[in-house]
Amino acid sequence: MGRYTESRYRLTRHSGNEKTGPIPVSTVSRKTCPPSCPHYDTSCYGLFGMVRFWWDKLDKEGGLTFEEFMEKLSKIPFASVYRHAQAGDLPGEGDNLDEKEFSLLVHTTRYLRGIGFTHKPLAPKKNVVEEVWQKNLGIYQRWWARRQRRKLGLTVNVSCDTFAEVDHAMDQGFPTVCSVPTGSPKVMHTPQGRRGVQCPAVWNEHIQCANCGGHAKGPLCWRADRDYFVTFPAHGSGKRHINEAW
DSSP states (O other): OOOOSSOOEEEESSOOOTTTOSSOEEEEOGGGSOTTSTTTTTTOGGGSHHHHHHHHHHHHHOOBOHHHHHHHHTTSOTTOEEEOOSSSOSSSSTTOOOHHHHHHHHHHTTTSEEEEEEOSOOSOOTTOOHHHHHHHHHHHHHHHHHHTTOSSEEEEEEEESSHHHHHHHHHTTOOEEEEEOTTOOSEEEOTTOOEEEEOHHHHOTTOOTTTTTHHHHOOGGGOTTOSSEEEEEOOGGGHHHHHHHO
């Protein structure tokens, strides 16, 4: 069977992922991944282990259409912690962010504690034409202006790979995370003094996305009003590529 021409989705209501815990988690087709991402085809989390198995299965055998995926997402209980795209990215093929589908995703998850991450280009980047990143940035800015006014909803973190990228994203007030070398300290600072706080699941085996921060505050990556970025030390099969890049 050939690969599907449109993006496909899988929703697992109770994930077996050790990092997330038993929360709803989605896997999204590779077509949404931006080739400009430094982890593309090298150190991406989705390229290894069981996540790779389900990712391959999704692209080869199919899964939910976007409309079917939205329908299932709408059935998740109020205020649940939800992890969007454990593999894959936001709607839109490659480097492009699809505003219509992104808006529908945001609307459908408006009553959840949704956590997402994106490597879609939102700033000048090698091999990405200005029209693409400028369009993406406008879409993201419009969403972020609305997201800050809500207590619940999907928080899409800008995924960074250098502290310079972190400072640029945080200059615009965006929720930000960053991959850092293996063995990095729990607290780090960028050249501009921005504070980075390590994901608690890295150093405490009892913490997962499911219980991070407790129900009142919610996971660190979900908090839209935070004044710090979250760090993820390189681990697993792809850590060599990340460590070498630093």
